Amino acid sequence: MTGLRRLGHPGSLISPTLETMSAVLADIEVIPLRIQLKPELPGAALWGGELTAADSLLVKVTTDDGIIGWGEAFGLYGTALAARALDELVAPLCLGRDAADIAALMDHVQRKLHVFGRGGAITYALSAVDIALWDIAGKRAGLPISTLLGGGDVRAMPCYASLACYTEPQRVRAAVRRVVDDGFTAIKLHESQLPAIQAARDEAGPAIALIVDAGCAWTLDHAQGLAADLHAVDMLFLEEPLWPPENFDGLAELRRSTGLPIASGENIGTTMEFERLLDAGAVDFAQPSPAKLGGITELRKVFALAAARDVAVMTHSFYDGPGLLAAIHTTAALGGAGAMIEWRWFDLEASIYGDALTTTAGRVTLPDGSGLGLDPDPDVIETYRFGV
Ligand SMILES: [Mg+2]
Numbered sequence: 001m002t003g004l005r006r007l008g009h010p011g012s013l014i015s016p017t018l019e020t021m022s023a024v025l026a027d028i029e030v031i032p033l034r035i036q037l038k039p040e041l042p043g044a045a046l047w048g049g050e051l052t053a054a055d056s057l058l059v060k061v062t063t064d065d066g067i068i069g070w071g072e073a074f075g076l077y078g079t080a081l082a083a084r085a086l087d088e089l090v091a092p093l094c095l096g097r098d099a100a101d102i103a104a105l106m107d108h109v110q111r112k113l114h115v116f117g118r119g120g121a122i123t124y125a126l127s128a129v130d131i132a133l134w135d136i137a138g139k140r141a142g143l144p145i146s147t148l149l150g151g152g153d154v155r156a157m158p159c160y161a162s163l164a165c166y167t168e169p170q171r172v173r174a175a176v177r178r179v180v181d182d183g184f185t186a187i188k189l190h191e192s193q194l195p196a197i198q199a200a201r202d203e204a205g206p207a208i209a210l211i212v213d214a215g216c217a218w219t220l221d222h223a224q225g226l227a228a229d230l231h232a233v234d235m236l237f238l239e240e241p242l243w244p245p246e247n248f249d250g251l252a253e254l255r256r257s258t259g260l261p262i263a264s265g266e267n268i269g270t271t272m273e274f275e276r277l278l279d280a281g282a283v284d285f286a287q288p289s290p291a292k293l294g295g296i297t298e299l300r301k302v303f304a305l306a307a308a309r310d311v312a313v314m315t316h317s318f319y320d321g322p323g324l325l326a327a328i329h330t331t332a333a334l335g336g337a338g339a340m341i342e343w344r345w346f347d348l349e350a351s352i353y354g355d356a357l358t359t360t361a362g363r364v365t366l367p368d369g370s371g372l373g374l375d376p377d378p379d380v381i382e383t384y385r386f387g388v
Helices: 076-094 102-116 121-141 169-181 194-204 220-233 248-258 271-279 295-308 322-334 378-384
Strands: 025-036 053-063 068-073 156-162 186-189 209-213 235-239 262-264 341-344 363-365
Touching: 025 076, 025 378, 053 076, 053 121, 068 076, 068 121, 068 322, 076 102, 076 121, 102 121, 102 295, 121 295, 121 322, 156 209, 156 322, 169 186, 169 194, 186 194, 194 209, 194 220, 209 220, 220 235, 220 248, 248 262, 248 271, 271 295, 295 322, 322 341
Parallel strands: 156 186, 156 341, 186 209, 209 235, 235 262
Antiparallel strands: 025 053, 053 068, 156 363
């Protein structure tokens, strides 16, 4: 940890700034991946679109002294958009700048690009660079990111299996059965139709924690009308029930009028918007997403904002690469009791980290290495890289 300036105490927000740092950001490479789903569970979809493969956007950042960091931008159906934002707008503002002063670089890029929007593809691209720079900072210091963030002895995190949408109750039951048999004790559904949600509870039994992500499908009236049935399902929380996602007052009203536990935040692009969400009394669980919000730099700010208001943070990580590792490290360091990791369960034919990052009995172990702790498997990159 030569040159690392450790400030504060465990749990504090310390800076990874390196006193002797001179390396500059020399190269940024975007690497889109497309990995097929196995065919055993047909009918997977998301937001009405058939799902046969998972697209990811990895970003490889190299400093002029040869340290490589890995980041990830939220991809899903939009990898081409985030890749273009990175190549044309974000990367030119980052190259040649100090790789260690992450906060200053993120502030610089946000100010330069704010006219193009304060969220979406540009922020996803920026998130990838931020995560990669934290990976580099950890590798240079010889410390895991969780330690840079003031984390202590947490070595394993509970996960919940985050399923695709299957709509048809029998298919929902089949998917729930698979993850229960895999050892998960908490499951997230991406379902907005009551029969599908009830089928999941019937299949899971009473001991499994159930999360319902409605994908912003409902009006306030509609959600209030479902409240009694949703209470009967017994959810850990109800995620993004209302359209539009920034209807914070509507979420607060739903929460107040029904007593349903509400979660939201993955579609928020700035920490100031998170403050508004929290101050509206809209959520029981705040859901910042490291690959959507601006990386670890912004993510840890949300942990502090939420802690000050006694709101739990349940990070969003509906992805499998460096963004997932960013959520694991940050939650391990800053999350409270009951914090879980979203483990996207698509049953893919290959994993970005091969066999090095898996769950056992619904728990994931923090990788031992410095930085994010793992680099993507080069064979997986070679096999599943595709053009956008
Ligand atoms: Mg969601």
